[in-house]
Amino acid sequence: MPTLEIRNLHASVETTDGMKPILHGVNLSIGDGEIHAIMGPNGSGKSTTAYALAGHPKYRITEGQVFLDGEEITDMTPDERAQAGLFLAMQYPVEVPGVSVTNFLRTAKTAIDGEAPKLREWTKRVREATEALKVSPDFVKRDLNVGFSGGEKKRTEVLQMELLEPKVAILDETDSGLDVDALRVVSEGVNRVHERTGNSILLITHYSRILRYVKPDFVHVFAEGKIVLTGGPELADELEERGYDEYIEA
Template identity: 70%
Template sequence: MSVLEIKDLHATVETPEGDTKEILKGVNLTIKSGETHAIMGPNGSGKSTLAYAVAGHPKYEITQGEVLLDGEDVLEMSVDERAKAGLFLAMQYPVEVPGVTVSNFLRTAKTAVDGEAPKLRTWVKDVKGAMDQLRMDPKFAERNVNEGFSGGEKKRHEILQMELLKPKMAILDETDSGLDVDALRVVSEGINRVKENEGLGVMLITHYTRILRYVKPDFVHVFVNGRVAEQGGPELAARLEEEGYDRFLTAANA
């Protein structure tokens, strides 16, 4: 069993005016293999900052706290070392990589994470199987990474990476944004498949409960003003659907 521990995490970012602003203000969160933790909160609450800070985005400076994966200090690792250790980030806005095909990108990533190239015959079979399950056209593999992709194609590609790289912990930053109902169902099935087959731990960042109808959370955390304001089970998500975040925002600004 793997464990991701986030302890009293504080992080700052430089504003366009050149000032430093604290975004994360003491986040505590523990995710174990096979668990799904939904992180819900209003815009500007710091959810994406949490994702990028754990993944190692250079824009964010960690000023206090710890992030441990199976007892190892994640904050001392480079971004690629974090990936090799078993961390995976599905970005809210995946970037385009002109000139690099999906096929080459996936095999290069797999080789880097595992430390050796996958056997070609097995790899081709694995890629085809994963693409079939995500209902992706085989021609997709020869397109440049995210170049001209629709929102749904970008998100399916993120889940395809996750299926093939087999991380220990996945941080999914608003994977449901921009998806129609059919694409949402396919993407959710992919998340559930990896969780079931690989014992994946999931941090699922979202505004809305619609993806939680397909990816059932074990825990729900309300994220407001850079910290966890409340946590509970799936029933908390249903309550947020009815009541919104007003009472948490009022308390945070009091």
């Protein structure tokens, strides 16, 4: 049984002109412990897929089904999907003034697990995770994403994943805006969680550079709201070299 199964997914996004259809029949099965990468041109539906799966209120599933560990989550609220084991690392993390990183993380962990983590063990885990991501101990005392650089925001997303330990992590262009050093640190964090928990990952990206660090089992090409081609890891390099046009036309 796939860990995450998407069947004939159609979704629309809320705009000033009403609901606009974006996804037109996405089918994808991600097995236990597999890493799948989605690549494609701008406007092809990659991020819409991520938000629709996570339950973003502006992205409405109009047809199809989504299953997590065999349980249908299509009509679940975002928090119910998170409790079921789904996690989204956002491309543009939101700033939350007045809420510290550490309070946010502990509140999220409590909500997902149904009980608060023991303080001493939790403090140790947070310290170890921040050290691994090469941020200062004071980092978690700051307001969530407020005044953070692009690299710090992406580190915070990976920090959440490391502490929440989701069954399926959706990473929406986690590599965007990162320099080489930050990309390496973030990728190491993704791999560390994957190796420790055996989770499944759906990684959305424009470029193959993160895939040199986070090795996918499968690469999918998105175009016009659906998957038009699937291949192995080598497909990412071909896309980087040749672009998308010939694959989309084919």
